[in-house]
Amino acid sequence: MKPNLSISIGKLKLKNPVLVASGTFGYGEEFEDFINLKELGAIVTKTITLKPRQGNFPPRTCETPAGMLNSIGLENPGLDVFIKEKVPYLARIGVPLIVSIASEYDPGEFLSVSRRLDKIRAVCAIELNISCPNLKNKKLIAQDPAATYRLVSKVRRVTGKALITKLSPNVTCITDIASAAEKAGSDALSLINTLGGMSIDTRARKPKLASICGGLSGPSIRPVALKMVWEVYQKTELPIIGMGGIIDTPSALEFFIAGASAVAVGTANFVNPGIVPEIIRGLKEYCRGHKINSIKELTGSLRCQD
């Protein structure tokens, strides 16, 4: 038996449901020595902004129990350089390319970036990062259902590409935001982005990150991420790309069972740059072992006692 791992997200067809999370995979090149990039379900790029961004002061990362904090601040070369220098390489890989985009102050930039990306054939989908915690503007679009609705519906009008909205866990009610994105025409949801957090060097009484606060990722956030995926799965019809602390096959499986149609691996790429192909193999084995013909059967297959 050869289990079918293929899935679709809107009009985006993926040969397998394992993606890499934005900001943890550079622009693909960084991993070419470690894996066959063709094996990936899709590549999600580091978030791109209209203009280049320098990002925050270092130190920008620190380790925490079963996780890490980052306050990169969306350092990226800007849309023009991205299109000129990064897209050709990414296009050659031959794996669906999902471009993550953001804007700090002017939501209009989401539109101009989306319009430009809409014209690039190699770009298969756009992920709206409305949930980056590392910007000066502390109020996130993803923390406000009305703002989420406004932005997603505007972008929806300028692109026919698959549209993914990336949600923040730093909210009181994740399903309100998810529903707003659904109503506005998003094709899928990515969740979760990092959880706000901080860490202190007690000897110096200084924050370990120069920006004081940052975003927590890694296994420590997995239970939070799973719960949110489960809640959103019950509330919306949209396919969910689940992420947060996936580090091996069992942890990826948890997300499918909770309701994800696909998963993205983030911090684990740093720990083991060869992890994604391992998880893809692991999913196949699990399906075979459990007589599952298509990975789609696993999505939301949680058995609750009644």
Next chain:
Amino acid sequence: MKKKTLQRNFKVIANNKVKDNYFKLVLAAAGISSMARPGQFVMIETSSTAFAPLLRRPMSIHSAQKGRIEILYETVGEGSRILTQKRPGEHLNLIGPLGNGFEIADPGDRNSILVAGGMGVAPLLFLAEKLVEHKSKNARVRIRVFIGAKTAGHLLCEKEFKSLGCDVKIATDDGTKGFKGWVTELLEETLSGIATAMPRIYTCGPMSMLESIAGLASEYGMAAYGSFEAHMACGIGACMGCVIRTQDEKRKERNDFVYRRVCKEGPVFQLNQVIWGEE
């Protein structure tokens, strides 16, 4: 396409205490050993199954010969302490070699000065080994090594540098060995006495030491290269976490700078390229 970096399990050959909190790890790592340049580093997985600690630890390549690499390390926290428990025959997962490494000047008639502060000896011994290879082709090359340590007890690699034929000078903060004071004071004494042949300075150590060496190098008109440290999540250029501020060649405003990744564009930077800050 040939791989420039490997990720693999490598067998531990030896892992012994050098003194106090300092250990030397020897690994059978032919692939890394044959590619490695001085100043490059590896990312070592210190956890085995439980992902604790989660992130890999960056360590300089201390020596690379005959299919082996050596790592000289200090126990600082959890990761390095776990490392001390690895026994010969066990395996460690490494990614490497990583980073740019020191660019060795033409094996021409240059003299080299190596300045190590504390653990900074780790990459510089490998560099000295390579410089000595050049030296055998050119007898005029002279390698001066300055080692700074807190106390005589913290001093590392004196013997190793000497057996390579380097001139070694030592400074300790408390005067328990050699010059009492900073290694940079000792360096300045020597620099002011060198009239001819502009040597290159290669250095590794604490940020404050690198900064004063940058000052001395510009004062004496010498090229100086330093290996930097930064907190690293990935070590392979993917996370943008390990940046330092450097000069922007295309700068328009006086305060313009660019962040460069210590793990990718570094860890070695020409010291006059670095913008020194409060952090």
